[in-house]
Amino acid sequence: MKRWSLTVLLSSVLLGCGTVDVEDTLLGPLIPSDSGEYGERFSVLVQANAPALQIGFVESQEGGTLLLERREGAFDYWLSPEGAQIVLQNGMLHSTRGFGEGLLASELSAPLAHVHGLRNGYSDRFHTYLDGNDRAVTRTYRCLFTRGETSNIALHSGPVQTVQMRENCRSLDQEFSNIYWVTPGARRIVQSRQWAGPYIGALSTRVVE
Amino acid sequence: MRASKLFGIFALAALGADSIARAQTMSTYGTPGLVDMPTAEVLPDGHVALTTSMFGATTRNTATFQVLPKLYGTFRYAIVDDFDPGGPQDGTRYDRSFDLHYQITDETLRFPALAVGLRDFGGTGIYSGEYFVGTKSFGSKLKVTGGMGWGRLAQRGSFSNPLGVVADRFDTRPNVAAGGINTTGQLDFGAWFRGPAALFAGVEYQATDRLSFQLEYSSDAYEREQSVGAIDIKSPINLGFNYSYPSGSNLRAFVIGGSEVGLQYSLILNPAKRRAPGGQDAAPIPLVPRDQTVFANHDIRQPAQKARVDRTLKAMLAQEGLELQGLTVIGRRAQVRLENNLWDIEAQAAGRAARVMAVTLSPEVEVFDVTFQSNGMPISTVTVARSDLEELKNDYDGAWRTLARAEIKDAAAQSREGELSEAYPTFTYGLGPYLALSLFDPDSPLRYDVGAQLTADYRPAPGLTFSGRFRYPLAGNMDKVTRRSNSVIQRVRSDAALYAIESDFEVNKLTAEYMFRPGEDLFGRVTGGYLESMYGGLSGELLWYPVASRLALGVEVNYAKQRDFDMLFGFQDYDVVTGHASAYYDLGNGFTTQLDVGRYLAKDWGATFGLDREFNNGFKIGGYFTLTDVSFDDFGEGSFDKGIRFSVPLSWLTGKPSRDTVSRVIQPVTRDGGARLNVENRLYNVVRDYRADKLSDGWGRFYR
Structure with a gap:
């Protein structure tokens, strides 16, 4: 008994190994229903019929709807029911808050120029991450843009013609690919698959309109 | 320690596993090694390994901390049944031991890694042994280790x-256990690397990413365990099969001496890595242009507006977990006191507060x-400029650029100007469970009490707090202790069992405390009442701590009287004036040190030296020792007071912000020499x- 009582701690360790659910769901249901279930900030947006954005986490296969809390210049602040947030800069992922990933901010002027010009070629992007020890660490990625095929994307309002722009990025120890579906006229990103960071991996976005 | 903290410990283990270090095999002694034998390897810097291994009559529970890139330290609690036939505790030996291992050189293309180590260098000596060892990799799958051992590691083929x-003098090894229990805890300098030596060797083969095999020739013959029939050793060859889980856990089966089959579990944690690096806490409020703030069109410096501004700001700060106590707006400058x-990361609190100010206050405030x-x-x-927040909020280097422009100053002036009318008095209370733990009692190594706890705080004015903590134990075995103190000096701590036995409803703490600022960079505290579970009295402290200084100095003087064992309102006869002069120094790279010199509870004079490694995220591991004029003999088992301590932020475990921590000081033995008063809110912390x-x-x- 003595022996076992002391090893309870490490036994529980044993049971605890493997994956850990940090939250049952990262996001609420696809269409927000009862505003009473959500945080106050989100409830206000539900009541105000704020614009929506569908997002999905590629690795965890979870997804949901975010609502636009604020639009300021090129930056859109999208809020989840639980109070997490992604910030898009002209549709490109700039930062995340509350999803566990430490993407504090990005410098995206060069890649945005490629997307909005529908131009092939190389560019640099900079991501600043919290590293788990609360230090902000900036990483630089070299990226190659390739213009892809033209296709129609089905939005709620109907099909929209888009040009696919693929961005393959690498640093010394990381690599990822982003895909943007861009309207050829307004050069607007209406759908995307973008890498947020090593913790949550890639996420997909699609405007709801 | 609350019950939630116990769950926190368990969660720590489950959440904190680090996949980077999964390949490292740990020996049954809980250090990088083969089966029983050490290798020259180390853990990645700062990592912690928790290991439990069980075979035959032996259980070893070990924590190893990679203190520096080349140095690890280990604390082990071993239980060996039938080790002392006819002895106390049914012949079971409970053994606490410390190890140190230093990697002299890292492995190179041609040369092996070399290391030197001390096992059980200050315990009862049952695992006492030293070694030099080398380890070399051949390709990515094979590692070969060879070494020379002394002491226990020279029991075979010496x-x-x-x-x-x-x-x-190196030819003979003195018997470190000859002095009996009273010599434990002393450093066995005189025995290290003395007496016969023996060779050991082994290989590790990494069969797959997850599975590895260990084979070793052991120089440890388990002489004592064999002689008392606690183990059956038939061969010098030990075998191990290790499986690494993606989570960073290692499960292992092994065979010692050709006949004893054992099981082992190890968990390797990286404290410098939160499970969720960005955290799960809600996003901050987006900033708005100044003409869209809550009070964009108001002159908030008008007294008539103050109540409205106070109310709004207080509500918005409360949503961010910040309690507004005062607001002043003078010219283009606004100050919140909160x-x-x-x-737990205070810069984040500063960032949240500044954001709330930026979306609330009128445009002219800069x-x-x-x-x-x-x-x-x-x-x-x-101090931050509003325009800097606006300019840098989305900058990819925004945090550091903001810091470069910010100012951090001492806030000495204790003015109550602008204080919110409802700021004082405050009354808070809480009712919840508590958990009290006592480790290493040979009759029951884990003793605990759980029960209900009521806390109440009344603060009529800034700095002045009346505080109470009351407990009622509902279950546990603390009061089942039959062992009594054998201390030959004043029993200032070793009567802990009597407090548990004779108390029921417990006034754990009941104090009046005043914290104040006597001047710039100076802090003061006076506390009176039932200061802690065993002592009441009066405590006064003064701290000098310049805002940007690595050095802080403090002095504390206490009059303490020993409380009755029933932990109600009575006192025993013993009283003492105790206190210390303290120096705190931040050594850099996460290391902090503390030296306290003064008089302890048993009226003994001496000093305590403490060293901690604190990670940026608040995870802290350290140790201390105290030497006083109480002789090693009079101190008793352990010879002098020492301990290891850790503090894990709850946020590290959960990803959600919290100022709670899971903290514990682990003393191998609690005696009466070098004991300090446990008064709360010591100023440095x-x-x-x-x-x-x-x-x-x-x-x-800051912008998180």
Whole structure:
């Protein structure tokens, strides 16, 4: 008994190994229903019929709807029911808050120029991450843009013609690919698959309109 | 320690596993090794390994901490049944031991890694042994280890000590256990690398990413365990099969001596890595242009507006876990005085407060002063320009650029100007469970009490707090202790069992405390009442701590009287004037040190030296020792007071902000020499979180 009582701690360790659910769901249901279930900030947006954005986490296969809390210049602040947030800069992922990933901010002027010009070629992007020890660490990625095929994307309002722009990025120890579906006229990103960071991996976005 | 903290410990284990270090095999002694034998390997810097291994009559529970890139330290609690036939505790030996291992050189293309180590260098000596060892990799799958051991590691195939050529004294090994229990805890300098030596060797083969095999020739013959029939050793060959889980856990089966089958579990944690690096806490409020703030069209400096502004700001700060206590707006400068009840990274609290000010206050306010207070006592002020927030909020280097432009100053002036009318008095209370633990009682190594706890705090004015904590144990075995103190000096701590036995409803603490600022960089505290579970009295402290200084100095004087064992309102006869002069120094790279010199509870004079490694995220591991004029003999088992300690932020475990920590001091033995009063709110710990070093360290989270 003595022996076992002391090893309870490490036994529980044993049971605890493997994956850990940090939250049952990262996001609420696809269409927000009862505003009473959500945080106050989100409830206000539900009541105000704020614009929506569908997002999905590629690795965890979870997804949901975010609502636009604020639009300021090129930056859109999208809020989840639980109070997490992604910030898009002209549709490109700039930062995340509350999803566990430490993407504090990005410098995206060069890649945005490629997307909005529908131009092939190389560019640099900079991501600043919290590293788990609360230090902000900036990483630089070299990226190659390739213009892809033209296709129609089905939005709620109907099909929209888009040009696919693929961005393959690498640093010394990381690599990822982003895909943007861009309207050829307004050069607007209406759908995307973008890498947020090593913790949550890639996420997909699609405007709801 | 609350029950939630126990769950926290379990969660720590489950959440904190680090996949990077999964390939490292741990020996049954809980250190990098093969089966029983050490290798020259080390853990990655700062990592912690928790291991439990069980075979035959032996269980070893071990914690190893990679203190420096080349140095690890280990604490082990072993239980060996039938080790002392006919002895106390049914013949079971409970053994606490410490190891040190230093990697002299890292492995190179041609040469192996070399290391030297001490096992059980200050315990009862049952595992006492030293070694030199080398380990070399051949390809990515095979590692070969060879070494020479002394002491326990020279029980098989021994030969005369080659160090004997240096000096004759190396030829014989004194019996470190000859002095009995009273010599435990002393460093066995005189025995290290003495006496016969023996060779050991082994290989490790990494069959797959997950599975590895270990084969070793062991120089440990388990002489004592064999002689008493606690183990059956038939062969010098030990075998191990290790499986690494993706989570960083290692499960292992092994065979010792050809006949004893054992099981082992190891978990390797990286404290410098939160499970969720960005955290799960809600996003901050987006900034708005100045003409869209809540009070964009109001002159908030008008007295008539103050109540409205106070109310709005208070509500919005409360949503961020910050309690507004005062607001002043003078010219283009606004100051909030607040208490941070939520954020363990104080820079994040500063960022949240500044954001709330930016979305609330009228456009002409340009400078934000965020003053952090604790129990109403102002500590430090963080000053940021509103235009810097606006300019840098989405900058990819925004955090560091903001820090470069911010100011962190001492907040000495204890003015009550602008204080919210409802700021005082305050009354808070809490009712919840508590958990009290006692480790290493040979009759029951884990003793505990769980019960209900009521806490109440009344603060009529800034800094002045009346505080109570009351407990009622509902279950546990603390009061089942039959062992009594055998201390030959004043029993100032070793009667802990009597407190558990004779108490029921317990006034754990009942104090009046006043914290104040006697001047710039100076902090004061006076506490009176039932200061802790065993002592009541009066405590006074003064701390000098400049805002950007690595050095802080303090002095504390207490009059303490021993409380009755029933932990109600009575006192025993013993009283003492005790106190210390303290120096605190931040060594850099996460290391902090503390030296306390003074008089302890048993009226003994001496000093305590403490060293901690604190990670930027608040995870802290350290140790201390105390030497006083109580002789080793009079001190008793352990010879002098020492311990290891850790503190794990709850946020590290959960990803959600919290100022709670899971903390514990582990003393191998609790005796009466070198014992200190446990008064709460010692100033250094209250102040340090808000001084420039700590605020800067956490600044990466300013915009989080």
